[in-house]
Amino acid sequence: MGNAQYKLYYFGFKFRAEVIRLIFEAAGKPYEDIRFEQSKWPEYKSMAPFGTAPFLQVTSGSQTLCLGESVAIARYLARKFKLAGKSDEEAAIVDMYGDHITDLMNAMVRLFSEKDEQKKKQDQEKFDNETLPKHLKNLEERIIQSRSGFVAPSGLTWVDLYLFNFLDLQGDKAQTLFNNFPNIKKLDEKVRSNPKIAQYLKRRPVTPF
CATH class of the missing domain: 3.40.30.10 (Glutaredoxin)
Incomplete structure (x- = not known):
């Protein structure tokens, strides 16, 4: 079109x-x-x-x-x-990590909508101590592997913007996360300083x- x-x-x-x-x-x-x-x-x-x-x-x-x-x-x-990766293989990797971030977004939605305070507290602890670190560790390792400072070797794709948005939604908590994941922090800074x-x-x- x-x-x-x-x-x-x-x-x-x-x-x-x-x-x-x-x-x-x-x-x-x-x-x-x-x-x-x-x-x-x-x-x-x-x-x-x-x-x-x-x-x-x-x-x-x-x-x-x-x-x-x-x-x-x-x-x-x-x-x-042209923000999907430079080849079918790159696009597949970008999609894979995109789905990984969607898992985190969906887990956040479940936390928001949980009415039982006791269960909410348990779920929040599990999210903060298990789910989030595990997913971010996978993303951190991917960024190191790609050597571009982004998820894909060719540079900025939509998944970097998706990760940036997810981190932005964490508010003040993001700063603590950045201490453990320096490459994710650098990616966040790169996206933030993109002129557009x-x-x-x-x-x-x-x-x-």
Whole structure:
């Protein structure tokens, strides 16, 4: 779809949509960032492929494509904008680590939605002491192996932006994590200092998550 126009629909926070916004920003591609209040969701829900947000509308001429599922959208745009890896093999590695980060994102969602305080406390401890260090250790080793400072040897891909967003969602806790994973810290700094991303971070709305 050449000369496509992109409209991204999501609530007024980062979470699942932010990796998509970061891909548009890193690629320098224009898009409409439609952030709506929770009260407006019923109006948009019928437009979404699975009745979930975020979703993306891609319009080219008389054709409109509507995509749901944040990671599927991220992969589609990354391929379009050359942020998916330089070969099929690199793209597969990037996807693999992307799925690894999705595991962490999903674990975070389960923590948010757990109502039983006792169980929540146990789950949080398990996440902080087992799940998170294990996944970050795998990513740290991958960055060392790739020698580019990123997950892929060829440089920046969408998975680096996804990792950056995940770390950003950790708030103050990220600083402690960086002490144990110096290469992840360097990757975070590289993404943050990318000129296009740096400009976006200055102007994006401040939200708790």
